[in-house]
Amino acid sequence: MMRNVPHTYCWSPSLIPKPADWNSNIDVSGYFFHPQASNGTLPQDLHTFLKNGDRPLYIGFGSIDGHDRERLFKIICHALERTGRRAIVCRKLVITENYEHTSIFPIGDFSHDLLFKYVDGICHHGGAGTTAAGLRAGLPTIVIPFFGDQYFWGDVVQQSGAGPGPLPAATLTTETLVSAITIISNDQVMKRVAQDLGNRIRNENGCQAAVESFHRQLPLQRMRSDLEGTYPACFRIPNYNLQVSWPVAQVLFSHALLTQDELIPWATQELYLDNNRVSDMGTQLLAQAISTSNTNLRVLYLGSHGITYEGAYRLAEMLKTNRTLNRLYFFENNLGDHGIQLLAQALAHCDRSLSHMDLNGSTLESD
Structure with missing residues (x-):
């Protein structure tokens, strides 16, 4: 039931174009970047580190910590030694008691948009925001995913040509990280692809496109x-x-x-709760909120929640007094004969504002 709801995906169409089979109610706007995010000054110790050698890499895994940090930091140190590279490394990764590497500068929370102007490659966990900032900066990218959509963004980076294949953190070795660092350091084609992608992303205005999408999709x-x-x-x-x-x-x-x-x-408000496992208790609370608040809710989607007779009773009581709801989607629930009877009785008592009720697929107790 969500197919007609407007959606705006806030990633770069230069990275993932809108698929041809997506309908007109779905837009891809581009990333959102704060216009002043890359402004600012570097700390003096970081400025000194940058002056004392070649451009470094950036290595950091965002808010992810506690994932075998000591093993990962050792791999990073050994890989940097073997490749002869320097790196600005997220402080959360650094094992301070063993820290003696002058090729590593540990850094705390810092603006990626500013920091990435001073490095020539990045290695991160594949978070959507870090991926966006790195590609916008035109940097070849290594993704070391831990879970979730990080694997997706690692694949997207590889498919774009801006980085090698993702290296899952659980199986990362010194050898695989050395290979990846060598690729992003020496592959000139990859560097040009990353720079071209960065130029295209910087020429997009995701915020403006999203606002235009919002207004275009208004009912x-x-x-x-x-x-x-x-x-x-x-x-x-x-x-x-x-x-x-x-x-x-x-x-x-x-x-x-x-x-x-x-x-x-009168309002255009609609509430979509399909497939969220609201349950009878949640349905009771929702019905109470609709009955007691000054809501202008017109359309309510409650499909596929396993709602039973008890939830149907609460909704039926709400429908008897509600004067704004005109479409109720209640498909694929376990209402039973008594639950559907209660809803039918409520319709007989309401003021007829409700014009459509979808009970398709709701389980009955008898044929």
Whole structure:
């Protein structure tokens, strides 16, 4: 039931273009970057480290720590020694009691957008934000994923040509890291690909594209006021099936064509909770919130939650008094005969604002 909901994916279309089979309600805007994030000055000790040798690598795994840190730091140290490279290394990785490497500069939390201007390659965990910052800087990238979407971004970096294949942290060895560092240090084609990708990403404006996507996907037909459309609709007149703005309502009041009792709040609000395992208890709390708050909820999706007779009872009680909900999607739940009977009885008592109820696939106790 989510297929018609507008989505905006905030990654670079230069990195992952929008697939041809995605509908018009789905956009790929580009990354979001703060315009001032790369401004600032370096600490003096880091500035000194940078002056005393070739451009270093950056190695860091973000907020991930406690994942066999001592083994990983030893691998990093040995790989840097064997490749003759220097590196700025996230302080969380550094084992201070064994730290004697002048080729390593440990650094705490610091702006990637600023720091990446001073390195010529990066090695990280494949977090979406770090991947974006590194590719925007035009840097060849090694991804050492730990879990989740980090593997995906490692594959994306490899497919783009901006880095070698991902090296899972659990199986990382000195030899595999040495090989990867050697590739990003010496592969001139990879460096050019990374620089070209960085140029394209820097020429995108993800924030502006996302705002344009948001406005393009607005449900304007449900927002515009009938009779006169200067202001958005904020009231509904059920007797005439109209949605009107406050200025329109005032005109109708002044000509004695309408009373305030005939107005109910109007909004475009929809709530999608499909496949979230809300359960009967969650359904009870949700029904209470809708009944007791001044909500303008119009569409409610509660598909595939395993909701039973108890949850159906709570929803039925809410429907008896609710005056705004007009579409309820309640498919693929375990309502049983009694649950569906309760909902049917509620429909007989409500003010008929509800125009559609989807019970497709809900389990019955008898044929």
